Amino acid sequence: MKKFLVLSLLALFGVATVRAEASRADLVDHVETCEAILQEFQLHRETAIPAAVLAKAQAIVIVNQFKGAFFLGIKDGYGVILVKKPNGRWSLPVLISAGEASLGFQIGANSIETIYIITDPATPRLLFNHRFNVGVDAKAVAGPKAAEAEKLNADLLSTPVLVYTKSAGLYAGATIKAGQLSRNDPANATLYSTKYTMPELLYSDWVQPPSEVVPLMQLVQKLAP
Numbered sequence: 001m002k003k004f005l006v007l008s009l010l011a012l013f014g015v016a017t018v019r020a021e022a023s024r025a026d027l028v029d030h031v032e033t034c035e036a037i038l039q040e041f042q043l044h045r046e047t048a049i050p051a052a053v054l055a056k057a058q059a060i061v062i063v064n065q066f067k068g069a070f071f072l073g074i075k076d077g078y079g080v081i082l083v084k085k086p087n088g089r090w091s092l093p094v095l096i097s098a099g100e101a102s103l104g105f106q107i108g109a110n111s112i113e114t115i116y117i118i119t120d121p122a123t124p125r126l127l128f129n130h131r132f133n134v135g136v137d138a139k140a141v142a143g144p145k146a147a148e149a150e151k152l153n154a155d156l157l158s159t160p161v162l163v164y165t166k167s168a169g170l171y172a173g174a175t176i177k178a179g180q181l182s183r184n185d186p187a188n189a190t191l192y193s194t195k196y197t198m199p200e201l202l203y204s205d206w207v208q209p210p211s212e213v214v215p216l217m218q219l220v221q222k223l224a225p
Helices: 002-020 024-043 123-129 146-151 185-192 198-203 211-223
Strands: 059-083 094-118 131-133 140-142 161-165 180-183
Touching (some): 024 059, 024 185, 024 211, 059 123, 059 180, 059 211, 094 185, 123 198, 185 198
Parallel strands (some): 140 161
Antiparallel strands (some): 059 094, 094 161
């Protein structure tokens, strides 16, 4: 039993090490993967985010998460956050980390793709404190899909975080806790070749977007003008 625990902790440490040492090419791949996730969600009515929800978006978070476990469940991943500025334009995609560890006898591995639609301008700033617990620091519910137009209502659309995920077991309006998001300033320094950190990258125009992140910005602008 101790051996399993030690191996699991080493695996968790290894994941953190890989994240810290990611190359710029790896980080560009993360942004491009997040773009592909959003595109894939919107292709099918069963997963698509309705236009009425996107119209309420003040921030969008796209996360690609991995879960693999034997005795100690390890969930780790990466993502991006974009915020809508007062002029209606969307920010740079800023890299974040997403992960948690849970004790319990678990065997298997899978990936979880999640999109968070944040409907108020204050909630994204919770990430400035380095860690944001979805569903704890701000209320989060499963968002209605495009195929569930009857579930759209003012109360649901005013929820701070609407969660869209391809993992099973969620239904629209269900209150959920979806793990932790945290800022990743070292990754952004590598991707954008700058000393500016998350607040400046999200809310200023001091960094020009490199060509690799422009397609994601354009996609978000098209979906949530």
